[in-house]
Amino acid sequence: MSFFLYGAVLRERGFATLSTGELVESATLFRKAAGVFSYLAEKVLPPLKYLLPDESPVEATSSLSSLMRIICMADAQAVTIKRAEEKENSPLLLSKLHYGISQILDEATCIMNAKPGELRHLSAAVKELVSTCKVLHELRSQRSLAEELRGNEKIGIAILVLRHATANLKKVKTPKNEPYTSIFNEEVKDASEMLKKFEHENDFVWQQKIPTVSQTSHATERAFGSFRLCQNSHATGKSEEDR
Template sequence: MAPFEALYGRPCRSPVCWLEPEDRLTTGPDVIQENDEKIAVIRERLLSAQSRQKSYADRRRRPLEFQEGDFVLLKVSPRKGVTRFGVKGKLAPRYIGPFPIVQRVGIVAYRLALPPELSHVLQKLEQYLPLLENLIFHVNLVSSNRQISQWTANLKIQWSSALCSSSFFNLRSPKFFQIGDLKFELQMMLFLYGAILRQRAVEILPENLVQSATLFREAAGLYRHLADESFASLQQHSLLVEKPPEILPSVSTVMNLICLAEAQAVTIRRAEEKGTSISLLAKLHHGVAEFLDEAAVILYAAIGECKDISSRFVEFLSSSRALHRLRGQKYHAESLKTAGKVGISIAVLRVALTDGKRQMPGEESWKSTYRKEIDDTAELLRKIEHENGFVWREKVPSKEELPLCEGNKIVSSIPYQPKRWERELAFKI
């Protein structure tokens, strides 16, 4: 007996089987044919309704594509009680600009040239962190006082996680975490500071490679500080069901390795511009992949400890690692060909293509870049195989006989030096 019939004492009528309660149900092939006909009518009407609603929505929508140099407005999300752009709350602007497009980085993603005044967030963080460090220092001095302990215990500090949002490092998330600890505020603030340094490094990458690499190294040093100097009081909250990934030392270590990998990737771009040898470029790309390999091992262990890490963050890590490994193998094959080892060069390219196609990223913005690298590698393989077939006729070894290309890590993090506002605080107890 169905739950509806048990509750109301009569069978439920539906568009599929619209019968009176006293009617006897049809059984056998007839009911199957009747159900199929009704389902066909339902699908037809659903498609009609969807098409009608789509026509209404399309009246105010059109496909838009922008080019470098176009000016566009930037949408910002006002938050209740927060002052932004000089206006508080719901009166804050929803769009700011216009700003010029400096680069297209995806199908619907563009990099904008933002004015210097929008960098005030970084400046405010650099002013706030010494004050916070000083406050925590003086609170620790009088931590034995009962009133101070009660005051700190009643704190309700709430943060959203940059690693839990749907897009990697969107710096905003609909999910909030709350831990009543001043050191939680400091930990999250330092993590945010590192994220903004990394974001700034990405923004200035097309203009200044040296400064971009420096910012990546500074962010790496900050995350190294967070991983080494993790607060014991925050680890007491590790038993919480929901906790932000930022308080885990392992996640800070992962971010340290990612920033080091990005700094070395910027260094590779400078080396390519200077005409560095192909063999060294291959080792540098493999060095980036080794940074990311180490980060991936730590991240997968951290996912078991904190399941709120964004899937796009994991995708970013795996896609970057596959891309640099493919580029490293391509440069390695070119260096082998230059050294006269044509057969080994062909084998390296074949293995690179097989592994590369198996690791194709799922995100569309990554696919275009990765597919282009696959096509370039396939074209290089075709040329070397053609040359080997007509000129060299060298034997192509198997995968097990290939020499390994060792990576070379040449970048290091810039150590973070905590700054404390040197002024004594007095508490009214």
């Protein structure tokens, strides 16, 4: 339990440091926390599995430590995004970073689905944190991608990406608890307004035909919905900026 508490304290220190604007130190603390949870999940808890009583606290399971490792990695990646935004890096880079978080949280979802018994006492707040953050970062990835495409005069594909993103949002349940509810609703509103703006701009300025997925390249079709669309649709576009 002391290892788990130490990891949790490091994560809290990461958030405290983030609030003061010390981004590098904050990311370091999140990564240290991830390392503690990784050590706990891989080295400390497995040998104790059959020695612990059946009703042990959820903190004594390898599954929760693995889950916390992933969450801390996502926290560190989010700080990296904040740094990239401050440095005014390209929307393409931001799209890839946001999509990276959604991939990280996919792994968290897999753990929760694979170990329902061990995680039966996992709080609803943690489950909502994972599911909501995954959806939001996926959406932000697609919005950043659309912005990059527009900057490269590919507004037709940008509109395709935004339509795909907003259509997917209709399949997602609105989070029940604050602050996730407000954040989710605001992100949905921003995505819808961005789509309307791009469609209006295309009607009066660009007049580009909006492609379907089948009309794009085979590689783009396979990758549609992921950040790999960035690479496929930018064969003649700008390269990614350095961090």
